Amino acid sequence: MSTQIPGVKAYLVDESTATSATPPWAGRVIHVWPDSGCRLITAxxxxxxxxxxxxxPATEEERAAYDAQVxxxxxxxAALYRQLRGGTRS
Known part of the structure; x- marks a missing residue:
């Protein structure tokens, strides 16, 4: 695993979050601390x-899945906002 952290907005995967039942979390970097890790955000x-x-680094598939979820x-x-403003009728 890498010890160098890319800049803000990079897609990274935190292997420490993986369990036998779930894959590791993918996130976007929102803050980097010198030599002490970074802050990530999920979709x-x-x-x-x-x-x-x-x-x-996140794989192409992990980045695509993150972006699709976003x-x-x-x-x-947006649909909820339209509904709350009365823009759609059921």
Whole structure:
């Protein structure tokens, strides 16, 4: 695993979050501390601090899955806003 942390907005995977039942969490970097890890955020908005030794760059598939989840959440939020403003009728 890499000890060098890319800059803000990079996609990283925190291997320390993996369990036998779930894959490791993928996140976008929102803050980097010199020599002491970084702050990541999931597609749903959960933020956590990760240690440099637990991180690796996200694969193309992991980045695509993250982006797809973000797009889905944005679509759902936009639909809800339209509904709350009376823009759609059921």
């Amino acid at each position: 749903t908005g959960y933020a956590w601090t990760a240690a440099p030794g637990d991180l690796r 797009r889905g959440i944005r679509r759902e939020r």
